[in-house]
Amino acid sequence: MAVDYEPKIIAFCCNWCTYTGADLAGLNRMKYPENVRVVRVPCSGRVNPQFILRAFRRGADGVMVCGCHPGDCHYSTGNYFTRRRFMLMRELLEFNGIDPRRFHARWISGSEAAKFRDTVTEVTQLIRSLGK
Amino acid sequence: MALSNKTGVFICHCGTNIAGALDVHKVVDASRALPGVAYAADYKYLCSEPGQQLILDAIKEHGLKRIVIASCSPRMHEITFRKMLKKSNINEYLLEIANIREQASWVHTDFDKATEKAIDLVRMAVAKVGKSEPLKAQAIPITKRALVIGGGIAGIQAALDIADAGHEVVLVERECSIGGRMVMLDKTFPTLDCSACISTPKMVDVSAHPNITLMTSSEVEEVQGYIGNFKVKVRKKATYVNHDICTGCGLCEEKCPFKVESDFDRGLSKRPAIYKLFPQAVPAKPVIDKDACVKLKTGKCGVCLKICPLNCIDYEDEDKTVELDIGAIVVATGYKPAKWQSMYNEYGAGRFEDVIDGLQFERLVNASGPTEGKIKRPSDGKEPETVVIVKCVGSRDPKKGHAYCSRACCMYAAKHAHQILEKLPGGRVFIFYIDIRTPGKGYEEFYDNTRKDGAVYVRGRISRIFREGDTLVCQGEDSLLGRQVRINADLVVLETAMEPAEGSADVLNMLGCAKNDDGWAQEAHPKLRPVETQVGGVFLAGVCQGPKDIPDTVAQASASAAKVIGLLNKDEMETSPMIAAVAADKCSGCGACEPICPYTAITLEKTPDREPGTGKKIERSVANVNAGLCQGCGACTVACRTGAIDLLGFRNTQILQEVDALWQ
Numbered sequence: 001m002a003v004d005y006e007p008k009i010i011a012f013c014c015n016w017c018t019y020t021g022a023d024l025a026g027l028n029r030m031k032y033p034e035n036v037r038v039v040r041v042p043c044s045g046r047v048n049p050q051f052i053l054r055a056f057r058r059g060a061d062g063v064m065v066c067g068c069h070p071g072d073c074h075y076s077t078g079n080y081f082t083r084r085r086f087m088l089m090r091e092l093l094e095f096n097g098i099d100p101r102r103f104h105a106r107w108i109s110g111s112e113a114a115k116f117r118d119t120v121t122e123v124t125q126l127i128r129s130l131g132k
Numbered sequence: 133m134a135l136s137n138k139t140g141v142f143i144c145h146c147g148t149n150i151a152g153a154l155d156v157h158k159v160v161d162a163s164r165a166l167p168g169v170a171y172a173a174d175y176k177y178l179c180s181e182p183g184q185q186l187i188l189d190a191i192k193e194h195g196l197k198r199i200v201i202a203s204c205s206p207r208m209h210e211i212t213f214r215k216m217l218k219k220s221n222i223n224e225y226l227l228e229i230a231n232i233r234e235q236a237s238w239v240h241t242d243f244d245k246a247t248e249k250a251i252d253l254v255r256m257a258v259a260k261v262g263k264s265e266p267l268k269a270q271a272i273p274i275t276k277r278a279l280v281i282g283g284g285i286a287g288i289q290a291a292l293d294i295a296d297a298g299h300e301v302v303l304v305e306r307e308c309s310i311g312g313r314m315v316m317l318d319k320t321f322p323t324l325d326c327s328a329c330i331s332t333p334k335m336v337d338v339s340a341h342p343n344i345t346l347m348t349s350s351e352v353e354e355v356q357g358y359i360g361n362f363k364v365k366v367r368k369k370a371t372y373v374n375h376d377i378c379t380g381c382g383l384c385e386e387k388c389p390f391k392v393e394s395d396f397d398r399g400l401s402k403r404p405a406i407y408k409l410f411p412q413a414v415p416a417k418p419v420i421d422k423d424a425c426v427k428l429k430t431g432k433c434g435v436c437l438k439i440c441p442l443n444c445i446d447y448e449d450e451d452k453t454v455e456l457d458i459g460a461i462v463v464a465t466g467y468k469p470a471k472w473q474s475m476y477n478e479y480g481a482g483r484f485e486d487v488i489d490g491l492q493f494e495r496l497v498n499a500s501g502p503t504e505g506k507i508k509r510p511s512d513g514k515e516p517e518t519v520v521i522v523k524c525v526g527s528r529d530p531k532k533g534h535a536y537c538s539r540a541c542c543m544y545a546a547k548h549a550h551q552i553l554e555k556l557p558g559g560r561v562f563i564f565y566i567d568i569r570t571p572g573k574g575y576e577e578f579y580d581n582t583r584k585d586g587a588v589y590v591r592g593r594i595s596r597i598f599r600e601g602d603t604l605v606c607q608g609e610d611s612l613l614g615r616q617v618r619i620n621a622d623l624v625v626l627e628t629a630m631e632p633a634e635g636s637a638d639v640l641n642m643l644g645c646a647k648n649d650d651g652w653a654q655e656a657h658p659k660l661r662p663v664e665t666q667v668g669g670v671f672l673a674g675v676c677q678g679p680k681d682i683p684d685t686v687a688q689a690s691a692s693a694a695k696v697i698g699l700l701n702k703d704e705m706e707t708s709p710m711i712a713a714v715a716a717d718k719c720s721g722c723g724a725c726e727p728i729c730p731y732t733a734i735t736l737e738k739t740p741d742r743e744p745g746t747g748k749k750i751e752r753s754v755a756n757v758n759a760g761l762c763q764g765c766g767a768c769t770v771a772c773r774t775g776a777i778d779l780l781g782f783r784n785t786q787i788l789q790e791v792d793a794l795w796q
Contacts, residue, residue, distance in 0.1 A: 010791060015207075016666055017646070023205045026234030034245040037252055038235055039790050040206065042710070042782060046766030051787055058795040074644055074666060075765035076730045085770070110666070111648040117239075 007061035007127045009036045011120070012047045014079075017068035020110035030117040033124040036064070043067065044105075045078030049089055052103065056093075062102045062127040066119070069107040079107070102127060137168035137262050140196035141254060142187055144178035144203035146233055151176075153237035154246040159202065162251040166258045170194055179209050184216045191220045198222070198264065200257045202230040202250065223266030225709065225781060228257040252794060259793035263786045269706035270759050274360035275459035276300065276700045281352055281639060284312020285682060286674025286689040287464035288334050293693030294462075295343035299700045302345045302456055303338060304352055304366055306635075309413035310335050312466055316396065316491060318498040318505070320682055321547040322578035328412060328500065335414040349419055351635075353453065355461070355642050358731075358763060359669030360705055362458040370449040371419035372428070373406070378444040380408070380416040384436035392424040394502075398492040400510060401502035406436050406445075411500060420445075460696040463653060463665075464673040464689065465639055467630040470526035475533050478596045479525075479626065485511040486604055487597060487624045489525075490544060497551050507555050509623050512602070516622030519552050520606045521545050521563045522594050526629030528566055534629050534650055540681040541627040542569045546579045548625060549587035561587045562619055564594050564608060572683070590617060597624060630679040643670050652678045663692040671695050710781030711762040712769065714755045718776035721753030725768035725777050733761035734768060734777075 013019040019040050025032070041047055044067025052063045065086060073079040082105065090100040104123050108115050141163040145151035156174050163172040171194045175183050178201060190196060199222060201213055206229035214224035232250040240246040276299055280291045283305030291303045303310065314320075315335075317327035338344050347366060354365040373384075388404035396409050405424035408416065420428065420436070427433035427447060437445040469491050473482035480487050486509045488496070499505035509516055523545050526533030542565070549561040568589070570579045583589065594608040603620040610617045632651040640647050645665045646654035653676050656664040663671050673689035674680070680688070699705070712725075716739060726734050739754040755768075755777060766779040778784055 008794065010794065019205075020207065020666075023207055023231075023234045026205070026238035029238055031241055032239055034236075034240050034242060034249045037249070037256065037794055038231070039256070039787060040231075041766070041787065042779070043765040043767065046769065046779060046782060048770045048784065048787075050784070051791060054788055055791050055794075058792060060791075060794075068646075071641065072646065074646075075763060075767065076644060078730070078765050078767050081728065081767055081770070109648075110646050110654055 005128060005132060007035050007124065008059070009062040009064065009124060009127060010055045010060050011036050011038050011064040011066060012041050012044070012051065013038050014044045014067040014074070015040055015042050016074035017072065017110050018066035018108040018116065021108045021112045021116040024111065024113035025116045028113050030113055032117045032120045035124045036120050043073065043075050043078035044082040045073070045075065047082065049085060049092070052089065056098055056102075061132070062104070062123060064103075064119075064123060065105045066108050069109055072109060099130060101130060136197045138170040138194070138196050139168045139198040139200060139258055139261060140187070140190055140194065141166070141169055141172040141200045141202065141258065142178055142190075143172070143174040143232070143254070144183070144201065145174060145176045146204060146237075147176065150203070150233050150237040153240065154232070154243060154250050158247050159232070159250050159254060163200075163202075163254050163258070166255055168198075168262050169258060171196060178203055179212055184213075187216065188220055191222060196222070198226045198261045200228050200230060200254060200261055202232045202254050202257070204233040205229070205231045205235075225267040226261060226264050228261040228264070230254045230257040255793045255796070256790040259789040260786045263783065263789050264781070267709035267780055269709050271704040272360055272707050272760050273704050274700065274702055275362075275457045277302065277456070277458055278460045278462065278696050278700060279304065279352070279362070279364055279456065279458040280462045280464060282312070282464035282466055282633075282674075282676070283307070283310030283338075283346075283348070284464060284466045284674065285314040285331060285334075286466065286676075286685045287312070287462070288331075288338055289686050289689035290462045290464060290673045290693045290696070291344055292334065292337055292341065293690050294696050294700070295341045297693075297697040298343070299697065300343050300345070302347060302366075302458070304350050305346075305348045306351045307409055308349045308371065308419040309409040309415065310338060310346065310348060311409070311414070313491070314682060315410065315412070316498075317494045318501075319547065319551065321543045322572070322574040324547070324550075332412045332414075335412070339414045346415070347454070348415060352639065352642065358761070360459045360699070361760065362461060362669065364456045364458050364461075366454045366456060368452045368454060370422070370451050372422070372425075372446055372449045373417060373419055374444040374446055375415060375417045377442050378417045379442065380418070381441070382408075382418070383439050383441065384445070385418055387435050387439045389433070389435060390424060390426050392421065397495045397502050398489070400492060400495050459669065460699050461643065461670045462673050462692050462696060463639060463643065463645070463670065463676050465633045465636040465676040467675040467679070468633050470533060470629040470631050472525050472626055472628050475526055479522075479594070479624075480597055484597065484599060484604060484624075485509075486622065487626065490541070490548065490625060490627045493548055493625045497548075497555070507552065507623075514622070515556060516559070517556070518560045518562070518619065518621045519623045519625060520594070520604075520619055520621040521548055521561060521625045521627060523563065523565045523627045525626040534631070536650060536679065537569065538630045539569070539679040540630070543572070543575055543578070543681065545627045546570070546582040546587070549582045550585060553585045553587065562621075563587055563589050564592055565589060566591070566593070572681070592617070630675060632676065636676055643667055645670055652676065663688055663695055669699065707760070708764055710764045710779065711759055712757045712764070712766065712777055713780050714757060715776045715778070716754045718774045719754045720774050720776070721755070722773060723753070723755070724771045724773060725755050728767050728771045730765065730767070731761045731763055733758045733763075
């Protein structure tokens with residue numbers, strides 16, 4: 001496990017909550033590791049498990065799916081589907097030999113800039129510790 | 133798609149916001165090398181007029197077909213640049229924004245790593261835009277009727293402004309009268325004009341306005357639809373009084389034998405079970421409180437029915453649901469004072485009658501209140517000599533209450549002090565404070581005058597209140613002098629925090645609007661879109677968005693009304709074309725997408741087709757998306773087994789391209 005190993009993490013963030021929260025983190029000049037690349041999607045319910053598998057296949061060290069808190073979805077119910085889908089996703093990953101700790105589904109609202117920073121920091125550290 | 137991939141990449145410096153934290157020129161060079169990129173350039177402020185012109189010129193000069201702009205968040209300027217593209221021959225949806233400010237320059241400290249990340253973000257955007265297709269916005273009709281939720285001063289002002297502009301307004305208020313918190317107040321700072329005198333005429337204007345339908349004792353129960361086309365269900369609660377005939381003579385209120393605590397007087401007086409909220413209520417007609425009425429609970433009484441000269445009483449009255457077509461919604465649900473009793477045990481937790489909150493004091497000092505404006509202690513009716521005012525009760529106290537400042541308290545505490553000193557000659561007032569915050573026109577001067585009048589400001593908190601004889605001992609710290617203080621007070625007024633009104637979370641959830649951790653409604657942008665929400669057609673007015681005083685509330689309500697008027701003045705508006713689309717040839721008609729859609733936008737429809745092989749004419753089910761209802765969430769795309777349904781603007785191929793680009 002090299003110390004200078006910089007994992008590449010891809011985060012699918014919903015436009016209404018987490019992407020807004022990330023913008024707010026920027027607005028407040030919060031600092032977090034550079035490892036995460038954000039893909040903007042309208043809703044976490046838009047994230048097809050296929051996207052996650054593709055990311056891992058291409059070489060992602062970690063994948064995050066972030067959306068509004070359950071009950072707060074901009075589209076009323078989208079993140080409920082997300083939640084159910086990605087419970088299964090973890091098992092699918094494990095079955096395929098991918099450490100499920102490399103995959104994280106998190107709820108971060110548009111006002112939770114600090115939570116965005118903390119989540120990104122925490123997930124980056126975790127994945128860095130898991131190694132290549 | 134035969135569209136060429138001649139992509140132009142433009143990198144914005146955003147002054148030094150971007151250029152100061154990463155190597156813009158390196159990003160430009162890297163962009164030039166990306167597949168499909170025909171041109172790359174940078175500029176100090178791309179959103180400015182010369183910046184936009186630079187892009188438009190480059191489009192012409194280099195024959196660009198697609199555009200990537202690396203700048204601030206797309207939530208900030210995507211619309212700006214789309215509008216700009218309308219002046220070119222490029223479809224405005226052949227644009228991607230790489231967010232290298234909020235996602236890179238603002239959040240990272242390592243210059244090289246931030247640069248590397250910015251290049252990645254540009255690479256992803258270039259890859260995505262390469263798969264973008266021209267989209268055309270559709271026009272939807274707009275129902276020219278606004279709904280205002282909440283009939284406090286914010287709702288009243290918004291309703292009047294919208295109605296004056298010539299649009300229909302439905303004002304829904306859950307209490308039996310409009311007026312909200314403002315009509316409970318006595319005088320208003322800093323001018324000390326009587327609250328009722330300035331708000332009740334507005335209430336009358338509302339009831340008399342030909343464009344306003346007033347629905348009191350009503351609550352919004354369900355909201356469906358989207359901007360310009362909401363379907364709203366309002367429940368009109370049973371009032372048991374026929375308001376069509378009732379003249380509001382008040383006989384029933386006089387004769388009703390059962391009394392309960394008055395919410396309007398904050399428990400300082402009693403009111404009958406059949407009641408008006410206050411004498412100047414609008415509508416000026418009574419309702420029966422079904423929880424207090426003995427006739428409704430046990431069937432024994434019926435005094436009001438016997439006494440009513442016009443036979444207005446109807447014990448069989450039931451709730452009714454009204455359905456409304458609405459084009460725009462203003463949320464004006466206001467606040468409630470914090471329940472300090474459960475937060476501050478050291479202040480007696482409600483055991484001492486003479487520890488009251490600011491709103492109770494307003495009722496005490498109000499000429500139409502329970503004491504007719506005479507300041508008397510609730511316990512024994514004596515005039516107090518020494519009054520202690522405690523500020524920030526529940527505000528600026530994250531351990532016990534809330535971290536936020538409730539903003540109006542410093543000023544109304546000063547006003548309370550002024551009123552005490554005016555009404556109780558020889559009286560003494562001590563105000564315990566953390567800081568004094570009086571920004572506002574004439575505010576600092578008002579506070580200064582209060583001090584000159586004799587109010588004693590003590591910096592520090594009260595740590596304990598207990599009874600000694602018939603006085604309340606307030607023990608606390610004077611943190612400027614660094615010593616303990618003990619004041620024997622006759623009356624203690626706690627200036628409590630504002631909290632979102634009861635049920636405001638339900639309203640916001642129903643509308644799909646976000647709220648912050650404290651429950652205040654989230655505006656679309658804290659500075660530039662302060663009265664809009666993320667939900668199209670839903671606007672905010674007043675304290676529901678965060679604590680504020682009356683002038684700010686009224687200003688925000690008018691701002692909100694201006695937004696509504698702007699929307700309702702249009703006959704139709706363009707909707708986002710980024711909605712679900714079905715490839716009919718791939719659709720198997722399984723219907724998995726149908727139940728997943730939160731907007732019931734997808735239906736299976738019989739479509740003529742030919743049987744494979746035989747060529748026989750057949751009919752088969754194919755999913756169909758209603759463009760007016762679809763909001764573009766994309767949940768259906770994941771449910772589709774054959775990949776027939778896809779989200780325009782966020783197609784599977786576009787997102788996969790973004791993913792792939794990171795490892796090219």
